[in-house]
Structures are given as structure tokens and as C-alpha cells.
Amino acid sequence: MPELPEVEIRRRYLVAHALHRPILRTEIADPTLLNGASARSFRKALAGHALVDTFRHGKWLFVQAESLRWIALHLGMTGNLRVIETAATMPRYVRLRLRFRDGGSLVFTDPRKFGEAHLVENVTAFLQARKWGPDPTLDGFDRDAFRERLRGRSGVLKGILLNQQVIAGIGNLYADEMLFQCGLHPDTRASGLKPRTFGALYDAMMEIFEASIAVETRYKELPNRFLLRHRNYDGLCPKCRRPLNITTAGSRTTYYCPTHQRRRG
DNA sequence: AGGTCATCCTGGAAGC
DNA sequence: TGCTTCCAGGATGACC
Known part of the structure; x- marks a missing residue:
């Protein structure tokens, strides 16, 4: 969408x-x-x-x-x-x-x-x-800014990423992609995450935005390692070829790999 | 404050 | 075949 x-x-x-x-x-x-x-x-x-x-x-x-x-x-x-x-x-x-x-x-x-x-x-x-948060692709938004926006929040990561007042532009599909690339379970709490993890999420976000824009959002043309290519009912994890889990997180349909995205904390 | 749920809407898929 | 039911998803607001 x-x-x-x-x-x-x-x-x-x-x-x-x-x-x-x-x-x-x-x-x-x-x-x-x-x-x-x-x-x-x-x-x-x-x-x-x-x-x-x-x-x-x-x-x-x-x-x-x-x-x-x-x-x-x-x-x-x-x-x-x-x-x-x-x-x-x-x-x-x-x-x-x-x-x-x-x-x-x-x-x-x-x-x-x-x-x-x-x-x-x-x-x-x-x-x-409308209290919309910063656009992550506009000038001045970097890893530190990203960490600053997420720091101190106690909710689950998926919900925070979907909140447009935190960061503007991430929707359900790209939130799943970011979590998948970072090996983070959608229900992971933001509080207590290491700065390194925030950095990885930022990198994943920028990478998928760039890759998706490059193929004009035709997901089938993305490299195979992106979840977006496999995010369907009988989709398999591109890393281990096992079935993806479909659940609800942040009150939205969520795809994730139960093997690579372990619940932490 | 965070999380869940209902709401807006309707095409399309699934189920019977 | 045809009907009914359910689901999807972005954003907001109510409610606990």
C-alpha cells in the first residue's frame, strides 16, 4: 500500500x-x-x-x-x-x-x-x-536523529514504527521489512535496545526505501533477500525457506520469520 | 502513556 | 453459479 x-x-x-x-x-x-x-x-x-x-x-x-x-x-x-x-x-x-x-x-x-x-x-x-514526525529521507535526518525519536518509548517496536508522529512514512509493509532485516521480533520493546540496534534499524529503513524507490516499488524486482518479495499467505523466509508466521502486532497484520526474529527482553 | 479496538470504505477472495 | 462473510490497510479517536 x-x-x-x-x-x-x-x-x-x-x-x-x-x-x-x-x-x-x-x-x-x-x-x-x-x-x-x-x-x-x-x-x-x-x-x-x-x-x-x-x-x-x-x-x-x-x-x-x-x-x-x-x-x-x-x-x-x-x-x-x-x-x-x-x-x-x-x-x-x-x-x-x-x-x-x-x-x-x-x-x-x-x-x-x-x-x-x-x-x-x-x-x-x-x-x-497533525503532529507528524520528521520524514527520514529529508535533509538532516540521520542515525542519531532516528535514535532520538525512538528513545524513551516503552511500546513495542512495530507499533512505534507505524506511529506517524514518531517518524513519518513507514507503513505496515516496510515496518515488517525493517524488523526482518534486523532480526527483531515485532513485539520487541523499544526500551532497553542498544544504540547499535537503533542504528541497524535506521540502516534497514534507508536501505529498503532506496531499493524500493529504485525499482519504482515493483517488489518483484527487489533482491530476493527482502521480505517484501515473500510477504504473502504461503511465503517462505528468504533466509531459511521455512514458512513465515502471520500474526497481529500493533493491531496490524504482521509477517515475520519465527527462526530469525526471536522475541527478546 | 501505551495498547487495543472500532471507524471510515469497498473490491476481491474465500467459504458455503 | 450465486450468495454471504471476511479481510485488507492508514489514520484517528475512544476507551481501559
């Missing part, structure tokens, strides 16, 4: 296909996408303006119009963005459509409607209001 790498790939897609095309009008097929915001203000901020800039923080994607207003997009579980050139290729489940003057359109599709769109003046204030 869309986590940091997936959102980053879509951001790059927008840069390549959606910028500098003046918007003719905005069609909001499903107003609930706006979470109570006025459709009128939305249209007004976009009409006649092209999109000119993008920004991503965790799973939030921001697109700036010439009016200087930003659209904040969250893909939820099933949200996606596509630029289409002719109506003949219009996908299903379109919730929002920006019609360009040149005949093309940027469409936001979302079968399950967990996605969100907001009109934002100040991106930083928007993120602060």
Missing part, C-alpha cells in the same frame, strides 16, 4: 507529467475527499493556474499551484494518481479530476475512499497541526 516510497514515486510522476499545464477546471466527483473543506475554494485556487511545484513529507504529497496554494494529498490505502491524455483511457473510481487546458487530466482515483485532499497555505503548519 502507499507508504513513503510509493508516494515518492507518484511525486516524481507528477513532476514528469502534471506540472506547467494550465488547469481549465476542477471536478470533484466525491466531496468527502475534501473532508469538509469547501469545493468552491478548491476550484478557485486551481482555476487558470498550472501546478508548479511538489513536496513530500512521509505519506503526504503536496502540489503547489501558481496561486501559491498547496494541495495536500494523502493516498490512504488505495489512492492513486494518473495523468491521462484522452477520456477514452479514463480509469475507474475517479474522485478528483483536474482538467488541463490542453485536454489532458490529472485524476485521483481511490476505490476505498480513505484518501484525503486539503487546500493548504502553509505546508509546515499543516504538518505541525
